[in-house]
Amino acid sequence: MTPPLSRRQSVLLGLVVLAAVGLLGAGLLKLGGQQGLFADRTEVSVRLKDAHDIAPGTTVRVKGIDAGSVTAVEYPDTDGPAAAVTVRMSLDRKYADRLFADATAQAYAPTPLGSKVIAIEPGQPAAGPLAGGELTARETPDLGTVVAKLDATANETQALLKDVRAGKGSLGKLVTDDTLYDDLSGLAKDSRAFLKRADTAVTTVEAKAADVDQVVADSRGVVKSAKQSVDAVQSLPVIRNYVVNADRLLNRPDCTPVVYQYAAADLFQTDSFTLTDEGRGHVTRLGDYLKKLNGKVEVVIAAVGDPKAAETTAGVRLTEQRAATVLKLLESQKGLKTSWFTSRKASAVGLGNAPSPLGDGPTSADYVQVVMFVPR
Numbered sequence: 001m002t003p004p005l006s007r008r009q010s011v012l013l014g015l016v017v018l019a020a021v022g023l024l025g026a027g028l029l030k031l032g033g034q035q036g037l038f039a040d041r042t043e044v045s046v047r048l049k050d051a052h053d054i055a056p057g058t059t060v061r062v063k064g065i066d067a068g069s070v071t072a073v074e075y076p077d078t079d080g081p082a083a084a085v086t087v088r089m090s091l092d093r094k095y096a097d098r099l100f101a102d103a104t105a106q107a108y109a110p111t112p113l114g115s116k117v118i119a120i121e122p123g124q125p126a127a128g129p130l131a132g133g134e135l136t137a138r139e140t141p142d143l144g145t146v147v148a149k150l151d152a153t154a155n156e157t158q159a160l161l162k163d164v165r166a167g168k169g170s171l172g173k174l175v176t177d178d179t180l181y182d183d184l185s186g187l188a189k190d191s192r193a194f195l196k197r198a199d200t201a202v203t204t205v206e207a208k209a210a211d212v213d214q215v216v217a218d219s220r221g222v223v224k225s226a227k228q229s230v231d232a233v234q235s236l237p238v239i240r241n242y243v244v245n246a247d248r249l250l251n252r253p254d255c256t257p258v259v260y261q262y263a264a265a266d267l268f269q270t271d272s273f274t275l276t277d278e279g280r281g282h283v284t285r286l287g288d289y290l291k292k293l294n295g296k297v298e299v300v301i302a303a304v305g306d307p308k309a310a311e312t313t314a315g316v317r318l319t320e321q322r323a324a325t326v327l328k329l330l331e332s333q334k335g336l337k338t339s340w341f342t343s344r345k346a347s348a349v350g351l352g353n354a355p356s357p358l359g360d361g362p363t364s365a366d367y368v369q370v371v372m373f374v375p376r
Contacts, residue, residue, distance in 0.1 A: 042096035047084035255373035273321035287335025306365035320350030
């Protein structure tokens with residue numbers, strides 16, 4: 001038989017049990033806070049023509065940030081052309097309170113092979129507050145419509161080629177008229193004759209003019225100086241970044257760009273490249289999303305300054321530092337890792353006051369784009 005505990009032992013045992021219960025409760029509160037279980041939430045809805053594979057639990061994003069999830073998808077009460085599916089969503093109140101009367105919602109896939117999400121654009125404050133919690137729908141482009149447009153374009157192209165072969169229209173006449181060939185052939189002969197006479201004249205001058213070598217040397221010096229001037233202009237921060245980096249990094253005809261856009265004020269302290277706590281949160285969530293992506297996806301971070309501000313070297317440098325800061329945080333949190341030994345290819349570019357080839361920021365004159373290029 002187990003001897004009874006002393007008073008002191010009973011008190012100690014009670015304290016241990018209370019401590020364990022307290023730690024367990026604190027852990028549950030923290031986990032619930034991270035998962036949004038205890039967050040103050042608000043319900044909104046949108047009526048879509050088609051559910052687009054949306055189901056309860058589907059992620060809802062406001063300006064690309066996870067803000068809630070779908071709670072129900074309701075079939076329309078009546079049938080007909082105007083019938084719409086009602087999608088109900090539960091949002092964290094801090095995002096729901098910033099939705100305005102012209103806010104819109106759309107079902108789409110962030111990547112060609114990814115699962116669908118509900119994307120919400122909050123609208124403009126000038127439109128006034130959102131009444132009734134119902135958002136305006138932005139329909140997802142119909143694949144059949146896109147294919148039909150491509151077919152129509154192909155048919156037009158075939159018709160144009162047929163007319164060209166038949167000699168119809170200006171282009172057809174240009175291609176099929178033999179007179180044009182004869183004129184060009186004669187022009188080529190005249191050009192060769194002219195060049196031959198010019199070469200003879202140059203030979204004569206070289207033979208008779210003692211200072212021709214000096215003239216040639218001076219000409220070469222002018223050409224070399226001009227080339228150095230062009231190289232110097234291309235090495236300037238604005239020219240170097242926009243012409244080399246932007247064109248090479250942001251124009252990818254062989255890829256589909258998926259753009260996540262942030263106002264600079266949502267990421268950085270004023271006139272600085274130091275991330276705020278909110279900015280670190282945005283970049284961290286983006287890194288978590290990147291970890292889940294499969295396939296060969298390349299990442300480019302582009303920072304843009306206010307186009308109305310005067311262009312300065314310091315301003316260009318600030319956009320470079322902002323882009324590099326976002327890239328460095330993604331790397332430090334392993335947001336670009338694809339395995340133990342490999343990482344996604346990622347680059348950072350500062351565009352100064354030049355606009356991004358992928359479009360301007362909708363909410364701020366200066367902004368940062370995180371672009372995921374998915375091979376077509």
